[in-house]
Amino acid sequence: MTRVLVIDDDARRAQVLAGFLTSREYQVDSCAGIMGASEAVAQRRPHVLVLVPPQEAERHERLEELRRMFPRIPVVLVTLADGPDLILDVEAFAPTLPARPSRNFASIASAVEAASALH
Template sequence: MTRVLVVDDEPQLARLLVINLKARKYEVDCAQDGGTALDAVAARRPDVVLLDLGLPDMDGIEVIRRLRVWSQVPVLVVSARHGSQEKIDALDAGADDYVTKPFSMDELLARLKAVGRRVSVREPGAADEEVVETEEFTIDLLAKKARRRGQGVRLTPTEWHVLEILIRNRGRLVSQRRLLQEVWGSSYGTQTNYLRVYMAHLRRKLEADPSRPRHLITAPGMGYRFEA
């Protein structure tokens, strides 16, 4: 059974989440501040953390940063902050996904399931997998070879770099800023047009339907994610 830690200082929302999650057979723990949340992760070992950013003792982004020092537990941010910068900061700190309040319970549950399915990918050694196979294409990171439907696909060095970062963070949103800085350098943090061009190239070369990608996913205004 999946254990979820709900971190929110709004009692009514926390109660609503607990009722809905327990009705769907999740085990649920609650914390109302960042310090309690960090202790709960260490003691209870949840499978997923639902985290509000506006906590009374510390900002939720600081909670993520502290968690990532010693834990890779998936974190789904649930916040009233709508700004793209807050979303990017949360992703850069190590969040896996971001849902904006108010939200529909169906959307939250769908995101929660998606994050939960990625837990196995986060196990030790999983990020070091060198060969990734999908129904449409195969990527060998070590050999720097790509094949689609049995045929070799030529990728440029920059395309490889973008793709490798996404694959090694499989299932997690990688922010636009992080991609830009890792591929092009620390002075490139806002040139999102670069990413649009290279992601379009990768989709055209690898996806069955580039206009409806199944594997190279865009989170508008936030970043990109690779799903196998």
């Protein structure tokens, strides 16, 4: 079973996303932001990280920090962004896959599935 760690500063939003992914038969844990990720990764050893940046403006910095900490774990980036800046972030911080919740939560599950294949 694929182990997923949801990283989100908003505990309520993380709980909703974790509940959805659990219903899709992933083993899901969550942590409060990047600061909690180090301990959570050490304890739970996830196959995929799902990052929900607190603000779109912080997307690049959060991805950069995750890549420094966990260079080999695929990241699903939950974002509303699109366009060249997002493409540059995804390429620079590979393996990273974007997921757009504005489409629906299924797009996040699809990105998690694709990311788990990279592990």
